[in-house]
Amino acid sequence: MNKSKKILLIVFVVPILLGLVVAISSKLMSNDKNTIDKVNVIVDTTQFSRITTEELKSILGEPELVEEWTNTTQKGNFNFTSFEYNVNGNHYSFNIYEDSVVSLIVEPPKYYDLEGDVFHYTQKNKKDILQQFNIELGSNGKKKTDTGFALIYSPVNEKIGKVDIQFIDTDNKTFEWIKVIYNLNYFD
Numbered sequence: 001m002n003k004s005k006k007i008l009l010i011v012f013v014v015p016i017l018l019g020l021v022v023a024i025s026s027k028l029m030s031n032d033k034n035t036i037d038k039v040n041v042i043v044d045t046t047q048f049s050r051i052t053t054e055e056l057k058s059i060l061g062e063p064e065l066v067e068e069w070t071n072t073t074q075k076g077n078f079n080f081t082s083f084e085y086n087v088n089g090n091h092y093s094f095n096i097y098e099d100s101v102v103s104l105i106v107e108p109p110k111y112y113d114l115e116g117d118v119f120h121y122t123q124k125n126k127k128d129i130l131q132q133f134n135i136e137l138g139s140n141g142k143k144k145t146d147t148g149f150a151l152i153y154s155p156v157n158e159k160i161g162k163v164d165i166q167f168i169d170t171d172n173k174t175f176e177w178i179k180v181i182y183n184l185n186y187f188d
């Protein structure tokens with residue numbers, strides 16, 4: 001190959017190849033930026049939707065505490081039984097009506113015991129809070145309230161009527177309490 005062909009090759013082909021390399025690498029990097037970080041699931045809350053107490057016990061064992069109480073609402077008075085568990089340092093309170101789990105409250109150690117840590121989220125838009133509890137918004141799911149301190153979705157999906165997330169600290173990306181209501185018939 002003569003010298004002029006080598007110069008033409010360097011002048012035209014090398015920039016094209018470099019352009020391709022830059023385009024491909026920038027595309028890969030932009031895909032990384034658009035990828036949602038995987039979140040650690042704290043608990044799959046959907047598995048508890050309207051299950052019986054026996055099914056709950058088969059998943060978590062015998063509760064550490066059982067309490068009877070009355071939930072007074074505009075719809076009437078409902079005699080609930082609460083099953084309390086501590087799982088992986090988090091406190092779970094299942095509210096049961098007529099042998100069906102109707103709601104679940106999950107609290108981190110800091111909220112329940114006043115020691116330890118709170119729940120953390122990573123996305124700026126708080127979407128991964130739902131993912132941490134294996135909750136997906138259904139086709140009719142919608143955000144009802146977002147005050148920055150509280151976040152409420154209702155309706156949510158076929159298994160969950162309402163999700164209430166409280167004590168959100170947007171600066172530190174933390175929250176301290178989540179209530180998942182499976183059956184709205186017993187709550188205002």
